[in-house]
Amino acid sequence: MLKVDNLKINYGGIEAVKGISFEVPDQSIVTLIGANGAGKSSTLRAIAGLVKASGGSISFDGEDITSLPTAKRVAKGITLCPEGRHVFPDMTVLENIKIGAYLRNDSLEEDIQRVYKLFPRLEERHWQLAGTLSGGEQQMLAVARGLMSNPKILMLDEPSLGLAPIIVQEIFNIIKRINQEQGITVLLIEQNANMALKVADRAYVMETGSITMTGTGAELLANDEIQAAYLGRKK
Amino acid sequence: MSLTTFLQQCLTGISLGGAYALIAIGYTMVYGILRLINFAHGDIFMMAGYFMIFAMASMPWFIAVPFVLLVTTVLGVGIERVAYKPLRSAPRMSVMISAIGVSYLLQNLATYLFTALPMAYPEIPGLKKIFKIGGLSASFVTFFTPVLTIVLVYLLITLIHHTKMGMAMRAVSKDYETAALMGIDINRTISFTFAIGSLLAAIGSILYFTDRMTVFPFSGSLPGLKCFVAAVFGGIGSIPGAVVGGFVLGMGETALVAAGYSTFSDAFTFVVLIIILLVRPTGLFGEKTTNKV
Numbered sequence: 090m091l092k093v094d095n096l097k098i099n100y101g102g103i104e105a106v107k108g109i110s111f112e113v114p115d116q117s118i119v120t121l122i123g124a125n126g127a128g129k130s131s132t133l134r135a136i137a138g139l140v141k142a143s144g145g146s147i148s149f150d151g152e153d154i155t156s157l158p159t160a161k162r163v164a165k166g167i168t169l170c171p172e173g174r175h176v177f178p179d180m181t182v183l184e185n186i187k188i189g190a191y192l193r194n195d196s197l198e199e200d201i202q203r204v205y206k207l208f209p210r211l212e213e214r215h216w217q218l219a220g221t222l223s224g225g226e227q228q229m230l231a232v233a234r235g236l237m238s239n240p241k242i243l244m245l246d247e248p249s250l251g252l253a254p255i256i257v258q259e260i261f262n263i264i265k266r267i268n269q270e271q272g273i274t275v276l277l278i279e280q281n282a283n284m285a286l287k288v289a290d291r292a293y294v295m296e297t298g299s300i301t302m303t304g305t306g307a308e309l310l311a312n313d314e315i316q317a318a319y320l321g322r323k324k
Numbered sequence: 325m326s327l328t329t330f331l332q333q334c335l336t337g338i339s340l341g342g343a344y345a346l347i348a349i350g351y352t353m354v355y356g357i358l359r360l361i362n363f364a365h366g367d368i369f370m371m372a373g374y375f376m377i378f379a380m381a382s383m384p385w386f387i388a389v390p391f392v393l394l395v396t397t398v399l400g401v402g403i404e405r406v407a408y409k410p411l412r413s414a415p416r417m418s419v420m421i422s423a424i425g426v427s428y429l430l431q432n433l434a435t436y437l438f439t440a441l442p443m444a445y446p447e448i449p450g451l452k453k454i455f456k457i458g459g460l461s462a463s464f465v466t467f468f469t470p471v472l473t474i475v476l477v478y479l480l481i482t483l484i485h486h487t488k489m490g491m492a493m494r495a496v497s498k499d500y501e502t503a504a505l506m507g508i509d510i511n512r513t514i515s516f517t518f519a520i521g522s523l524l525a526a527i528g529s530i531l532y533f534t535d536r537m538t539v540f541p542f543s544g545s546l547p548g549l550k551c552f553v554a555a556v557f558g559g560i561g562s563i564p565g566a567v568v569g570g571f572v573l574g575m576g577e578t579a580l581v582a583a584g585y586s587t588f589s590d591a592f593t594f595v596v597l598i599i600i601l602l603v604r605p606t607g608l609f610g611e612k613t614t615n616k617v
């Protein structure tokens with residue numbers, strides 16, 4: 090289980106995350122929603138070890154990981170699919186899938202077949218350079234690559250960004266399947282609050298560096314304020 | 325010019341080109357992973373020359389050679405640790421200035437320790453032995469250099485494309501953060517890249533100095549500059565590019581000497597540099613910039 094306690098993140102004196110606390114229980118789907126610039130990506134990047142926390146602590150399975158380097162966190166089972174996908178454009182689809190399993194020394198065949206089953210399109214295109222895939226395919230590849238590390242918790246930073254609604258639906262279905270079939274914990278960031286709240290067991294709302302509201306996905310989905318602010322419906 | 329003389333010159337050129345290629349690979353690999361022109365690379369090559377002189381004075385050649393390769397590799401990796409690693413998140417210009425500093429430091433250190441007078445490069449048994457093939461006659465090292473270069477380049481490309489470390493190197497040279505998210509240790513991968521570059525520079529130095537016969541503190545400057553141009557010519561960041569660049573410069577230079585224009589042989593390098601920068605600034609196999617979606 091992941092536990093974030095009073096996490097603060099500074100960028101050159103500007104406090105982007107102002108002491109937030111939340112928990113991600115095992116095998117759950119938790120989402121952080123909020124407007125652009127609220128500090129969602131910064132939070133995930135701090136959990137992955139890409140930015141330093143300037144205060145507070147992050148613990149995973151009871152162990153304090155606040156100052157562990159990124160690679161060590163991956164080894165513990167924390168994997169981030171970064172915002173903007175960041176597949177390796179000059180590598181083939183299959184190489185991208187394999188590099189996700191960089192820290193593993195066991196046979197990958199079974200897991201490769203498993204991600205191919207989740208994303209049949211990646212199997213068709215396994216020889217293609219990742220840079221030539223469409224946006225939706227790159228997002229699928231980024232998720233597949235993340236799964237190859239055998240994560241305990243998979244963090245997804247705006248997987249629906251810039252994708253057609255039908256692809257977004259497909260990605261969210263897969264997120265649910267990953268969680269239910271493989272028992273992987275998911276921490277999801279979204280601006281597409283509607284979709285995220287539908288799949289989430291628990292949701293946190295972030296505004297300018299602070300958590301302002303929390304509840305189950307269904308509760309927030311029904312909340313008037315949330316509807317007005319994030320779902321584009323009138324009060 | 326008779327056919328034999330022509331072939332003889334070609335052979336000399338290919339051999340010089342092979343040594344250049346090995347050094348140029350070091351520039352291109354370090355640029356690929358750190359976006360840094362490692363100005364100290366030519367001086368690492370020069371230090372390898374001195375290491376060989378002292379190693380051969382106290383051990384048999386078959387121990388001296390691996391010893392020199394090892395010490396040079398350690399030197400290259402050590403320089404990265406001390407002078408470049410602390411600047412990992414500094415602007416690129418700072419790292420470049422640090423590299424220039426290391427270059428001067430090594431040159432002055434060599435002058436201080438070994439004086440500015442050229443020292444005789446030891447002879448590794450067999451390398452200078454004259455071989456005759458048909459009308460061609462050349463020392464063994466001349467035949468051996470291009471063959472060894474091709475073998476090493478083949479091994480290197482296999483390493484980069486078919487091993488995990490190679491995969492890590494490709495990932496790190498594209499995107500540090502995403503590479504780290506895969507569990508790749510960035511610093512280890514960078515150290516490994518410097519190790520390979522320095523190892524190849526050490527091998528290149530043995531081949532090069534065996535032909536030149538002396539080493540002095542500035543022995544690395546001009547060859548270093550030429551090999552840097554070779555890497556730019558081939559498209560900096562590209563290993564096949566560095567190899568082709570090395571061979572083009574080695575052969576072009578030798579052709580000018582053969583044609584009686586030896587005064588211009590060094591200038592040739594820079595003419596090539598100017599032309600490539602005007603005509604094709606990314607070099608022969610230069611990186612296409614991929615657009616991120």
Ligand SMILES: Nc1ncnc2c1ncn2[C@@H]1O[C@H](COP(=O)(O)OP(=O)(O)O)[C@@H](O)[C@H]1O
Nearest residue numbers: 100101105123124125126127128129130131132
């Ligand atoms: N590397 C950075 N340097 C400086 N400021 C940053 C950096 N990354 C993010 N920020 C700032 O931190 C705030 C939160 O950004 P971010 O975490 O990306 O928000 P979100 O993902 O919710 O859109 C924003 O004001 C952004 O400008």
Ligand SMILES: [Mg+2]
Nearest residue numbers: 129130131172
């Ligand atoms: Mg973001």
